[in-house]
Amino acid sequence: MTQDLRIPSVPRGPKIKVLVNGREVVAYQGETVLAALIAAGRRTLRKSHRRGEGRGPLCGMGVCYECLVSINGRANQRACMTEVEDLMEIGVDDSKDQ
Amino acid sequence: MIRKTSDVTVVGSGFSGLVAAHILAKRGLRVLLVDENVRMGGQLLRSLPRSGGSSGTGGLRRYGFCLIDLVKKESIEILNRTKVLDVDEQKVLLLEREEKEILSVESDVVLLATGARERFMPFKGWTLPGVISTGAAQILMKGSGVLPARKMLVSGAGPFLLAVAAEYLRNHGKLLSVLDRGGVADKLLLLAHGLWDLPKVVEGALHLAVIFMARVPLHHRTTVVEARGCGELDTVVAAKVSKDGGILEGTERTYRTGCLAVGWGFTPNIELPQLAGCALEWDGSMGGWVVKVGEDLETSVHGVFAAGEMTGIAGALKSIHEGEIAAYGILKKLGREMDSNRLGRLKRKRSRDLRFGLHFNRLSRLPDRAFLSIPDDVIICRCEDVTMGHIRKAVNEGYDTPATIKRALRIGMGNCQGRTCAPLLYDILSALTERASKDIPLLSARTPVKPVAIRSFLE
Numbered sequence: 301m302t303q304d305l306r307i308p309s310v311p312r313g314p315k316i317k318v319l320v321n322g323r324e325v326v327a328y329q330g331e332t333v334l335a336a337l338i339a340a341g342r343r344t345l346r347k348s349h350r351r352g353e354g355r356g357p358l359c360g361m362g363v364c365y366e367c368l369v370s371i372n373g374r375a376n377q378r379a380c381m382t383e384v385e386d387l388m389e390i391g392v393d394d395s396k397d398q
Numbered sequence: 399m400i401r402k403t404s405d406v407t408v409v410g411s412g413f414s415g416l417v418a419a420h421i422l423a424k425r426g427l428r429v430l431l432v433d434e435n436v437r438m439g440g441q442l443l444r445s446l447p448r449s450g451g452s453s454g455t456g457g458l459r460r461y462g463f464c465l466i467d468l469v470k471k472e473s474i475e476i477l478n479r480t481k482v483l484d485v486d487e488q489k490v491l492l493l494e495r496e497e498k499e500i501l502s503v504e505s506d507v508v509l510l511a512t513g514a515r516e517r518f519m520p521f522k523g524w525t526l527p528g529v530i531s532t533g534a535a536q537i538l539m540k541g542s543g544v545l546p547a548r549k550m551l552v553s554g555a556g557p558f559l560l561a562v563a564a565e566y567l568r569n570h571g572k573l574l575s576v577l578d579r580g581g582v583a584d585k586l587l588l589l590a591h592g593l594w595d596l597p598k599v600v601e602g603a604l605h606l607a608v609i610f611m612a613r614v615p616l617h618h619r620t621t622v623v624e625a626r627g628c629g630e631l632d633t634v635v636a637a638k639v640s641k642d643g644g645i646l647e648g649t650e651r652t653y654r655t656g657c658l659a660v661g662w663g664f665t666p667n668i669e670l671p672q673l674a675g676c677a678l679e680w681d682g683s684m685g686g687w688v689v690k691v692g693e694d695l696e697t698s699v700h701g702v703f704a705a706g707e708m709t710g711i712a713g714a715l716k717s718i719h720e721g722e723i724a725a726y727g728i729l730k731k732l733g734r735e736m737d738s739n740r741l742g743r744l745k746r747k748r749s750r751d752l753r754f755g756l757h758f759n760r761l762s763r764l765p766d767r768a769f770l771s772i773p774d775d776v777i778i779c780r781c782e783d784v785t786m787g788h789i790r791k792a793v794n795e796g797y798d799t800p801a802t803i804k805r806a807l808r809i810g811m812g813n814c815q816g817r818t819c820a821p822l823l824y825d826i827l828s829a830l831t832e833r834a835s836k837d838i839p840l841l842s843a844r845t846p847v848k849p850v851a852i853r854s855f856l857e
Contacts, residue, residue, distance in 0.1 A: 307569045310543030335542030343527035343630050343656070349812075350783040354629050356527030358780070358818070360534025361441060362434060363515045365813035365849070366780060374497075376813070376849070380534075383436050396629060 304339045316386040327384040334360065334367050334379035337392065344394040345369050345379060354394065400501045404430040404475070406728060407491060407503055409482055409670060410511035412440020413714055414706030416465045417721025418509055418728070423472035425734060430503060431469070432477045432493060434848075438466050440513055441533065442714050444541045458714050477501075483846035485510075487675045489701055494850050498857060507701050507728050510671055511721070514664040514685065514707035517821055519554070519579075519764055520776045520786070522624040524660070528631025532562040532661030545571050547657030551634055553577040553622040554661040556762030557588075557602060562659060564605035567612045574653050576609060577620040577636050579662075579768075580761050585618075588757045595754050623650065625658060634658050643767035663762025665821050666708040672843040674702050680836035682763060683756050684710030686821055687840060693745065694727030695720060703728060712755025719748045766829035769822075778826070779819040781812020789823070793830050800824060800841045813849055816841055 304326070306312070313329030318336060327336040334357055337345065344354040346368050357367040360380050367379040370391035379390075406422050408415045411433040423429045437444070443462040469476075477495055484492035489508045493501040516531045523529070528547075532554060535546045545566070551574045552563045563576045589599060609616055617636075623645055624635040638649035665686040668678055677690040677698035689704040691697055697704050705720035723744050729736040772778075774787030784807045797803045800810075800823050809823060810816030816823075820841050828835045 305545040305547065307539065307543045307545060309569075312543065331542035331544065335538055335544040338538060338546060339542075339544045345527070348525070348780070348783055353525060353783075354527055355525060355780070356630075357530055357534055359516060359531050360537045361515070363814060363817045364780065368813070374851075380537075381435065 304341070306339050316384065318384050318386075318388045318390055320390045321392060329384065329386075331384055332380055333369065333371065333377075333382045333384055333388070333390060336384050337369075337379060337390070342392065342394065345392045347393050400499060402430065402501055402503045404428045404503060404505045405732070406430070406507045406509060407432065407489075407505040408509045408511060409433075409485075409491070410440065410513055410706070411435075411438035411469075411476075412511060412513050412706060413442060413462065413465075413717040414511040414721035414724065415440070415509070416462070416469055417718055418511070418705060418725040419474050420465065420469050420472060421722065421725035422728060423469075423474045425729060427732070429472075429474045430477065430505065431474050432480050432482060432491070434479065434481050436479055438469065438476070438478070439463075441537070444537055481846075481848045481850065482670060483848065483850055485670050485674045485702075487699055489674075492845070494846075494854050497851055498854055500854050507703065507731060508674070509703045509705060509724055509728065510674070510676075510689070510697075510708060511704070511706045511717075511724075512667040512670055512708055513717075514666050514711055515817060517662045517665050517686075517762070518660065518818060519621075519662045519768060520772055520778055520822065521622055522773060522776055523626055523631070525777050525780055526625050526627050526631045527629075528627065528656050529625050529658045529660060532558055532659045535659040536562050536565060539565055539569055545569060546659065547655075548572060549574060549655050550657040550659055551575055551577070551622075551653050551655045552659045553620075553634075553636065554762075555579040555621075555764065556661070556663045557758055558661055558663065558762070560602060560605040560609065562661070563614070564608040567608050567614065573609075573612065573614045574655055575615045575617060577617050577622060579621045579639055579764070580618060581641075582618045584761055588761060595750065598754055621645070622658065622660065631656055631658060643765035643771075645771060662764060663759060664707065664711045666711065667817075668708060669815075669817075669843040669847045671697060671702070671704060671708065672840070673845065673847060675699050676702060676704065678840070681710065682835060683759050684712070684752075685755075685759050686824075686835075694730060695724040696727055696731070701731065710752060710755055711759055712751045713758065716748060716751035716755065719744050719751060723748065764825070766825075769826045769829040772826070778822055779807075779809040779812065779816075781814050781819075782808045782810075784809040784819075786826070789826060790830070793827070798827070798831050799839050800827060801839065803827070804841060810841055815844075815847065815849075
């Protein structure tokens, strides 16, 4: 339980799983997609559209649009404004190539 | 398109919106409460009551959750996950709900309570994944019970740094250091001015105690100058700052960390009042451009009220008091009875709240020199990858207003619609062209103020 970034003392909703780029990742109901991704150790979520640089979350409250991921096939969803659901398919672009 | 009507539409379910909606509904008005988030509560609550994490603002949070329960018991129509795309001078709102349907709402009165966002000070590498805002760090902890990282460094300006640092430590994160651009003297001055507001002083002292007990170094007149890493953050370079805001060469030191939380205070979300045609005013000591309101919190547009951080950054208590003042103002407007003694008391409380805001914002404010020293290769508009060099070149070529620079460079035209870069652009232009901030004309807000899927209009 302590290997991820979840704070142990915090009571959580039921354990579920989400699919990040097709791989199963543990999540808990009530947390945001962003929190689940951060807890799983991910920092890069997308590429900037002009330079193709890796980007991750900045504001965490729906303002900056830096945490855009695809959710259940819909592109450009804010990870920080969406709560996880069981078997939700999340697509992040963390490829190293520019 | 679905059409709705209401007596009062409240935009934003943070403290102001909740307090106002509750009072107005209790008085029998038909209230519609709109919020973009999944849950009510705004940025201060932002969590399930049970997943609190460890936070320094327990009392306020308990009050907030009670308020949410009270609001749920009233016959208030609550629209969560709903973006406001437009509001016009006739008070007609255009909404997109749950990314699937468009609604049009007509109301007698609109209360705007859309809060604030963080201000940023760009530095080399600030776009690297791993650099997050202090607000994001806090929301991850209290909203979802997740640490932003095992190890973290906090940098920026103002008292909010201490709150985030203390919360991270309480949750057993490994905090390397807190770097505040301001000086110790500024903080002491705040303390002297702040003695009238004992709870705030105690709150600050408790944060400091947590930081000292953990033996985490707190460096003043120090700022991050560069974030480094191959694709993601791994090293932060910080340096000392002179009294006039310049970086002191030769004082650099490095920190190995995968996470840097940065914050330079807050600025009001003014896009909706702009669209509604509300007059704004520049007040640097209140967080920048704020909505101009009369003493009952009505804006310059008849029937449009504003409450909370958007009338000036001053924290949760001001938002609570303003929610109540706005509710009474709205009752008065609609010809209903209300307790004018209570209103008088609230207005006195509000002026005390504003004094706290004054000091808070002063500690977060950056000097012109800071903006002038941003290197050319630093990105300012993160959506469109526009750099400081692009802006300098445009200014040298004669572009001197935000609107002309936007047209020339596409700055502020991306997904966030300038929410991150516009306040920066105003500060940069003010510094580069040596004009007062109030003389820099604002970018206009345009419908839709948030990106919306075309599909929503088709269904």
